[in-house]
Amino acid sequence: MGTTPRDAPTADTSAVSAAESVERFGYQQELKRSLTFRDLLVYGLIFMVPIAPFGIFGSVYQASGGMVALAYVIGGVGMAFTALAYTEMSRAFPMAGSVYTYAGRGIHPTVGFLAGWQILLDYVLVPALLYIVAAAAIQSFVPGVPLWVWVVGFIIANTAINYFGIEVTARVNRLMLVAELIVLAIFLVIGIAAVVDGKGGGFSWHPLYDSSTFSVSVAFGAVSIAVLSFLGFDGISTLAEENRDGARQIGRAMVAALALAGTLFVVQTWVAALLVPNKAALLADGDPSGQAFYDAAEFGGGHWLSVLTALATAIAWGFANALVAQAATSRLLYSMARDKQLPSVLATVHHKRKVPEYATFLVAAVSLAVGIYMAQRDDGITLLSTLVNFGALTAFLALHVSVIVHYVIRRGSRDYLRHLLAPVGGLVVLTFVVIKANVAAQEVGLIWLGVGVVVAGFLWFTGRRPELAGLDAREV
DSSP states (O other): OOOOOTTSOSSTTSHHHHHHHHHTTTOOOOSOOOBOHHHHHHHHHHHHOTTTHHHHHHHHHHHTTTOHHHHHHHHHHHHHHHHHHHHHHHHHOOSSSTHHHHHHHHTOHHHHHHHHHHHHHHHHHHHHHHHHHHHHHHHTTOTTSOHHHHHHHHHHHHHHHHHTOHHHHHHHHHHHHHHHHHHHHHHHHHHHHHHHTTGGGSOOSTTTOOTTTOOHHHHHHHHHHHGGGTTTGGGGGGGGGGBSSOTHHHHHHHHHHHHHHHHHHHHHHHHHHHTOSOHHHHHHHOOTTSOHHHHHHHHHHOHHHHHHHHHHHHHIIIIIIHHHHHHHHHHHHHHHHHTTSSOGGGGOOOTTTOSOHHHHHHHHHHHHHHHHHHHTSTTHHHHHHHHHHHHHHHHHHHHHHHHIIIIIIITOOOOHIIIIIHHHHHHHHHHHHHHTSOHHHHHHHHHHHHHHHHHHHHHHHTTOOOOOTTOOGGGO
């Protein structure tokens, strides 16, 4: 690495100063810094998928007693606290690795390992979940093709794009985001017009609050499902070492992406809830086929709108969202391997394309194995969804604690709003959501955590306890 020119700006808005901030933690700048704030924002929006509620609308509707918009409002509040926590920790430690890096440096390397282990349950499994959902959607149009064929096709396409570099991923992201927003705009315009015309009984506040079905338990139980739509904004933090505009842009991009996506989630689910053709049946029987949103679209605008929204879901989940999910997962594996918490081969960066090549291929292999296996199970989508949510939310709990430990306890910060009250608020909301989560997800998630504890103990016993480069011993 070259040295900083004397006339270079001193703020962390230049790629050079950002690289130095990585090097002062004991790392070399290996990944290519080319992403702007716009790229990060688009990445986060694509990862969350602006039309994400299309695929899980029926499940959230039933779980919330019809108050689907309320579930997304509460979920948005919980994720807002988490986004603020990410913002603070990304400023302190502007590196790839997400919650693994922040908990490891903010609390202790072993805690960071366990947090990274938990969020791996989210990151490693979510691409497979996305591929299966997309394959199921396409199969509704082309029933003669097995699910696993579509899964394999999506994996090959996304791996190729990610392998050719982060700039290629960013360009594809922008095109996909525009397409999703166009479909969403079409649905909203036609759906709102249908509501104004009186379809479904016209406008109502019931999607936000219905006294006949409301209870705290019902609301938070639905949030444990709805939160799947929000997962992804945190993936922006995994690109900290490929961001060229400074550490603050990471936090700003996360907050902006969450605010925009959250608003879209509430509006689209509110409109769809008003257009559900048989509300009583959906509440009683649920949505095992995942068709509830498309049925509402057909009721509001005709069969062509139902087909359009279903096809958009397939492309968004299986291609756009899975593309960035694979990229984020490979960066997390890269970060943990760089710190010798995973096999060092996963930290190998391609000399020309500047991407973690073996980590990218591993994610593809895991997605292929899990995707094909789960595609054969009747409960594959449900099981993967609950596991992904549980892994992410428990990791987010460690993130909030890391803000308090690093800033208030270790640094003596008196900014109690950002460094104490906000993370405590996040802990309260997310803890309640985790408690109300699916029991099977709790059981498997805790087993996964137990395995992580065993692995961490093995590392300590063999003299390879979790350590982070450049970490001052006084900070642990």
